[in-house]
Amino acid sequence: MARFMPLEQAVRENLKDGDTAAFEGFTHLIPTAAAHEAIRQGFKDLTLIRMTPDIVYDQMVGMGMAKKLLFSYAGNPGVGLLRRVRDAVENGWPRSVEVEEHSHAAMANAYEAGAAGLPFAALRGYRGAGLPEVNPNIKSVTCPFTGEKLAAVPSVRPDVTFIHAQKADKKGNVLIEGIIGIQKEAALAAKRAVVTVEEVVEDFADAHPNLCILPHWTITAIAEVPGGAHPSYTHGYYDRDNASYLEWDDVSADRDRFRAWMEDNVLKAKAEDFAVRVEKLRVAK
Amino acid sequence: MNDFTPNEMMTIAASRALTSQDVCFVGIGAPSAACNVARLTHAPDITLIYESGTIGTAPDVLPLSIGDGELCDTALTTVSVPEMFRYWLQGGRITIGFLGAAQIDRFGNINTTVIGDYHTPKVRLPGGGGAPEIASSSQEVYITMAQSKRGMVEKIDFFTSFGHGDGGDQRKKLGIETKGPTLLITDLAIWKPDPETKEFTVVSMHPGVTREMVQETCGWKVKFADTLEETPAPSELELKTLRDLKARTEAAHKGQAG
Numbered sequence: 001m002a003r004f005m006p007l008e009q010a011v012r013e014n015l016k017d018g019d020t021a022a023f024e025g026f027t028h029l030i031p032t033a034a035a036h037e038a039i040r041q042g043f044k045d046l047t048l049i050r051m052t053p054d055i056v057y058d059q060m061v062g063m064g065m066a067k068k069l070l071f072s073y074a075g076n077p078g079v080g081l082l083r084r085v086r087d088a089v090e091n092g093w094p095r096s097v098e099v100e101e102h103s104h105a106a107m108a109n110a111y112e113a114g115a116a117g118l119p120f121a122a123l124r125g126y127r128g129a130g131l132p133e134v135n136p137n138i139k140s141v142t143c144p145f146t147g148e149k150l151a152a153v154p155s156v157r158p159d160v161t162f163i164h165a166q167k168a169d170k171k172g173n174v175l176i177e178g179i180i181g182i183q184k185e186a187a188l189a190a191k192r193a194v195v196t197v198e199e200v201v202e203d204f205a206d207a208h209p210n211l212c213i214l215p216h217w218t219i220t221a222i223a224e225v226p227g228g229a230h231p232s233y234t235h236g237y238y239d240r241d242n243a244s245y246l247e248w249d250d251v252s253a254d255r256d257r258f259r260a261w262m263e264d265n266v267l268k269a270k271a272e273d274f275a276v277r278v279e280k281l282r283v284a285k
Numbered sequence: 286m287n288d289f290t291p292n293e294m295m296t297i298a299a300s301r302a303l304t305s306q307d308v309c310f311v312g313i314g315a316p317s318a319a320c321n322v323a324r325l326t327h328a329p330d331i332t333l334i335y336e337s338g339t340i341g342t343a344p345d346v347l348p349l350s351i352g353d354g355e356l357c358d359t360a361l362t363t364v365s366v367p368e369m370f371r372y373w374l375q376g377g378r379i380t381i382g383f384l385g386a387a388q389i390d391r392f393g394n395i396n397t398t399v400i401g402d403y404h405t406p407k408v409r410l411p412g413g414g415g416a417p418e419i420a421s422s423s424q425e426v427y428i429t430m431a432q433s434k435r436g437m438v439e440k441i442d443f444f445t446s447f448g449h450g451d452g453g454d455q456r457k458k459l460g461i462e463t464k465g466p467t468l469l470i471t472d473l474a475i476w477k478p479d480p481e482t483k484e485f486t487v488v489s490m491h492p493g494v495t496r497e498m499v500q501e502t503c504g505w506k507v508k509f510a511d512t513l514e515e516t517p518a519p520s521e522l523e524l525k526t527l528r529d530l531k532a533r534t535e536a537a538h539k540g541q542a543g
Contacts, residue, residue, distance in 0.1 A: 026337050072414055075410075
């Protein structure tokens with residue numbers, strides 16, 4: 001049953017040292033506020049799952065919170081490389097990080113299998129690719145009907161998934177629209193699901209019958225955090241802050257500059273600051 | 286004649302390879318520009334698909350990422366990421382997968398994963414994302430990249446996505462039924478695979494380009510077709526379309542600063 005609470009409490013009650021955690025969002029609706037709260041609370045030894053770890057995972061890895069990364073594309077979308085992730089993988093700074101790498105197709109299938117309660121996913125994938133040689137979790141199965149050999153990967157089943165969404169109603173049902181990504185699967189695959197939302201409304205009475213909705217009984221905790229996806233965006237609320245993604249390339253290039261930026265913008269900040277950051281990016285409703 | 290840069294020539298030559306009948310899975314960067322120039326000039330009915338789930342998108346400005354809101358706003362429909370990879374890509378509905386590359390070899394195998402050893406990399410690159418299955422499940426694959434000795438190498442460090450392997454019928458032997466890379470468009474030339482060996486061969490050079498220029502920026506010994514054509518220079522409409530698109534894009538991304 002979804003319980004409404006402040007973000008600080010939602011993160012404290014649902015994330016633990018050593019957890020396998022997914023902060024999902026496919027460019028759109030990235031749960032930045034939740035990730036920053038996790039950074040402030042200083043969790044350790046996390047296994048971080050995400051198809052497209054971008055700035056927030058760069059920050060979490062740079063702060064030494066992750067022992068392992070499970071991902072399919074570790075880049076700053078449209079900008080370049082993740083410099084903190086690179087520093088961890090190439091130089092072990094501030095700690096070494098184990099890497100389990102997949103393709104998008106495999107991870108999407110693995111989340112879906114997790115949501116479906118299956119132990120693994122099968123796909124026509126990885127043919128000729130190098131990843132099966134370096135990732136022992138990529139195996140194969142033979143179709144019992146046609147004999148076709150298919151790739152097999154374990155399902156993804158996080159201890160906790162964090163996502164950001166447009167709105168919740170008073171009961172705690174959650175509505176996601178626009179580029180819906182992998183969030184529904186990631187929430188349903190996890191033991192606990194924590195959602196930050198732009199706003200809480202009375203009900204979804206006027207909504208289209210086929211919208212992407214997570215019923216309140218699939219969600220553990222909801223926190224209202226306007227602007228909580230920044231510098232990612234929330235469709236219908238505010239635009240992507242592309243300039244921030246470009247700026248991150250400079251900030252993250254240097255260890256000291258990175259630490260100073262984190263101090264000013266994350267450690268000394270609070271969830272309420274996100275609303276201010278998106279003021280100039282708001283779209284007309 | 287119009288003045289144009291090698292990069293503009295590359296994008297425009299790449300755009301010409303696409304038709305209104307194509308269903309194109311678009312990689313970010315150079316492919317994205319080419320696909321949208323095609324849509325805005327000779328291929329208005331092309332279906333552009335980005336891996337974030339947007340189908341039939343018609344962005345007014347080029348997206349910075351594969352998941353910009355502009356793609357969803359202008360799409361016919363937006364589906365979830367698992368649906369995108371399962372029903373649309375794996376289901377065989379993509380006619381052209383359009384990829385960029387950090388490192389490529391003569392058989393169209395691509396590396397965007399690491400420079401150096403996988404476990405102790407010299408440079409950790411972002412990785413494959415959608416590319417491994419775009420390369421194997423799209424009916425055919427086009428690749429576009431600017432030529433350089435660092436990018437076009439004798440031997441790639443990692444097989445992020447499979448082209449023609451060591452050449453010949455290696456795709457078939459691995460159970461891959463699709464055609465694989467059939468076209469490589471660089472800033473200097475247009476390349477197609479040899480029908481037998483599958484080695485990329487220069488079939489057309491862009492205006493003003495010499496064989497020496499192609500060879501000097503390529504890490505393997507280049508094969509040229511017996512009859513070498515000259516790529517037609519960009520038309521005024523093509524150049525204007527590309528430049529307007531870039532100007533709109535720059536203005537839009539700058540506008541979000543602060």
